[in-house]
Amino acid sequence: MTKHSYKAKVEHSKYNNARFSWLISFYVGRAEDVFSEDIRRVFVINLFASVGVLFTLPLGIGSLIEGKFVLGSLLLFVALLYAINHIYLRRTHNHNLSGKFVIYPLYVLMIYLMYTGGAKGTGHVWVFCVPAVSLFLHGMKRGMIELGIFTLALIVTMFFMNSHFTEFGYDPMLKSRIIFSFILVVFLSWIYEYSMSRFNQELKETSAKLKLVAYTDSLTELLNRRGMLQRLEASTYRSFHLILADVDFFKSINDEYGHDAGDYALIELSKIIQTSLSEGHLASRWGGEEFLIAVCDCSESQAIALAESIRQRVAEYEFVYLDQKFRMTMSFGVATMNEMISLREAITLADNHLYSAKRAGRNQTRSS
Numbered sequence: 001m002t003k004h005s006y007k008a009k010v011e012h013s014k015y016n017n018a019r020f021s022w023l024i025s026f027y028v029g030r031a032e033d034v035f036s037e038d039i040r041r042v043f044v045i046n047l048f049a050s051v052g053v054l055f056t057l058p059l060g061i062g063s064l065i066e067g068k069f070v071l072g073s074l075l076l077f078v079a080l081l082y083a084i085n086h087i088y089l090r091r092t093h094n095h096n097l098s099g100k101f102v103i104y105p106l107y108v109l110m111i112y113l114m115y116t117g118g119a120k121g122t123g124h125v126w127v128f129c130v131p132a133v134s135l136f137l138h139g140m141k142r143g144m145i146e147l148g149i150f151t152l153a154l155i156v157t158m159f160f161m162n163s164h165f166t167e168f169g170y171d172p173m174l175k176s177r178i179i180f181s182f183i184l185v186v187f188l189s190w191i192y193e194y195s196m197s198r199f200n201q202e203l204k205e206t207s208a209k210l211k212l213v214a215y216t217d218s219l220t221e222l223l224n225r226r227g228m229l230q231r232l233e234a235s236t237y238r239s240f241h242l243i244l245a246d247v248d249f250f251k252s253i254n255d256e257y258g259h260d261a262g263d264y265a266l267i268e269l270s271k272i273i274q275t276s277l278s279e280g281h282l283a284s285r286w287g288g289e290e291f292l293i294a295v296c297d298c299s300e301s302q303a304i305a306l307a308e309s310i311r312q313r314v315a316e317y318e319f320v321y322l323d324q325k326f327r328m329t330m331s332f333g334v335a336t337m338n339e340m341i342s343l344r345e346a347i348t349l350a351d352n353h354l355y356s357a358k359r360a361g362r363n364q365t366r367s368s
């Protein structure tokens with residue numbers, strides 16, 4: 001990475017951190033990727049747990065003051081659970097388990113509210129928050145199954161149990177409408193969750209495609225320079241060998257056989273290079289007719305031997321394009337990156353050695 005692009009990256013991340021600092025401090029204080037699906041889930045569950053505490057705590061205290069001991073205790077218990085859950089999530093980021101601590105107490109609390117009628121018969125007004133939370137936390141399939149069971153539990157509680165709900169004067173027509181409007185909210189939440197998950201999926205696929213295009217050379221399908229640098233910079237290897245290879249007199253191939261034949265030759269060369277490499281080795285199209293190869297887990301002499309074997313395979317290969325046949329050679333420069341020699345320095349060294357190979361007559365490998 002150049003100094004300039006590194007500085008730009010740091011500046012960009014500072015900007016993002018400042019822009020989203022309230023979000024970051026709210027959920028986990030982790031700033032690498034505020035848009036990842038995992039972090040979005042952690043954020044929403046944390047937000048829900050906080051809002052849950054804000055609602056259930058005063059409602060619980062209010063119910064206790066009104067003398068509703070069971071309802072008040074249940075609300076305070078849920079508030080406590082959500083507060084603990086919030087702390088647990090901040091520490092572990094385990095949103096799968098934490099989500100269960102949010103949704104199951106919510107189901108129980110809502111059924112209890114429907115059964116008792118809540119404060120002055122208003123219990124049912126809270127039930128409409130369930131579908132969105134359930135579908136968000138458990139996804140469309142499991143969320144819908146749980147919502148189906150929950151709806152059945154609501155119907156049983158409202159119509160077939162001697163619930164206190166009846167005491168507040170709700171006639172069957174009104175109760176049916178509450179159930180129907182609940183089902184409508186389930187349906188609307190399902191549509192929303194469905195379109196969101198489709199959108200997220202498409203976003204992920206597009207992002208993967210864009211990354212592929214940004215890091216791949218379209219002609220040879222090898223990594224391009226950006227892709228190779230990114231992989232080398234992200235590598236955990238402390239030392240690897242770089243082989244810079246350049247086609248000899250490629251301009252004359254283009255001039256003599258045409259640009260399309262030149263393109264075909266580059267594709268064939270990339271195949272020869274790729275089939276010469278072992279797993280874990282990287283090959284890239286570094287420039288026009290230049291290829292950069294990175295090999296690790298081997299000695300410098302093995303890297304030179306690899307360059308030599310590719311050189312020989314290319315020299316012996318007959319390129320056939322339409323009715324034209326031609327041969328080509330390549331020159332190679334080998335250098336090593338290690339604790340003493342940075343990636344940039346190793347690339348420059350490989351380039352210098354390649355230049356030496358060219359000056360010495362081409363079709364050869366040079367190293368330090």
Ligand SMILES: Nc1nc2c(ncn2[C@@H]2O[C@H](COP(=O)(O)OP(=O)(O)OP(=O)(O)O)[C@@H](O)[C@H]2O)c(=O)[nH]1
Binds near residue numbers: 219248250251252262
């Ligand atoms: N067909 C084709 N030609 C390309 C492509 N990219 C670069 N080139 C050509 O590669 C040639 C490189 O020429 P030079 O830099 O003079 O090098 P050279 O002729 O290989 O000579 P030496 O490297 O000194 O042996 C130029 O003619 C470019 O047009 C490409 O994608 N397709």
